[in-house]
Amino acid sequence: MEKFIVHGEASLEGTVNISGSKNASLPILAATLLTREECIIRRVPDVSDTNYMLQILQNLGAEVERASGTVVIKCEKLHSHEAPYDLVRKMRASVCVMGPLLARQNRANVSLPGGCVIGDRPIDLHLRGLKGLGARIDVEGGNVNLEARFGLKGDTIDMMGKNGATVLGTDNVMMAAVLAKGTTVINGAACEPEVIDLANFLNSMGAKITGAGSPRIEIEGVTELGGVDHTVIPDRIEAGTFLVAGAMAAKDKITLRRVRSDHLASVLEVLGQCGCKMKIGDETISIGKADQPLGANIITEPYPGFPTDMQAQMCSLFATTPGLSVVKDTIFPQRFMHASEMKRMGANIQVDDGTAVINGVNQLSAAPVMASDLRASAALVLSGLTATGQTEITRVYHIDRGYEHIDDKLAALGARIDRIPDH
């Protein structure tokens, strides 16, 4: 295992290139199962989650080549329809091979994903949707067996859950429906940019999908799909994370390149309310500290609302912003593991029933802290950047799941982060 030593009181300047989106890459990689032809996917971030997905695809029989950010995949001959527990437990998003496997082979056997620290991660909505397309589903021994002996049949599917729409659930049903007989309508679909990117990928393969990005997606089934050359959208959560780094620690300003500011509207709105100085260009955003920083009230919601994946990072900013801020996570109410670690650094945060009440303090101070999940780890790095002293963060494998070389990128902006073995 490795740990970070984050040297405090950083002063950031310069530019940073944002990587391709992890959360767009994962379902798109799974969608290559839908064709026998070669798919080229560009700007796939080199993070452990995409590596796990490629391992799962190879396990199923895919031929995979990877050269820097470009992945070439050919699922000509699949010799399995199983995604085993030892791979699924490492990465919940592997459930999104269910839909394409079912569409390609009329059957799939995927382990139930475990929970994780941000909360129970059910897949009941995925299964409801796939059952709606005619799949027979048995859950036993921690595995989900799906079968559609005579192929899937299009229908109208309601995918809305009690906590809103499901991103990967929408992806799974869309990938199953593209080869189903007849037309499918998904009501209550997730509207995230990553769903749109997947729909664009599938349409480039020859699918007939309309309405992606809206709560109602219509899919006209086709008989086969072809290979494609696709570039993944920029990672809006990595971009948001670096925006908060600039808001906290920019000397004057930092500039993000290769971003889609239209995917960050809710984050930019909140950072504007906090007084941050921003300049939005074509595929670039510059940000500097606020002259008079202000706290804010945030409620996470499905896109285009404020993203739950940016909630921890905002807690870092608010921990040293004068006044009161309130952060409510309606999607993952337990997603506050970062708060207890920030309190070890002197933050004044009270968490109750999915809501964090934060009273800003003047400055945090270094303490040994532990990463617990992907975004909480990023939040602790941000806190370490402005704290006094050297903050030690253990279990940085969490951060490597979804951030491509975050320590190198921050070092290029002037931060000092040592990555050392943690025996």
Ligand code: EPZ
């Ligand atoms: C995606 O996860 C993202 N992961 C998550 O990002 C993100 O936090 C989440 O969407 C919400 O935006 C990927 O895209 C790989 P959901 P997903 O299904 O699709 C409930 C990160 O940090 N639900 O949209 O698994 C669920 O409990 C990760 O990059 C059901 O009740 O999340 C949650 O409350 C973390 N039943 C809500 O819906 C289901 O069958 C939204 O979950 C599915 C979900």
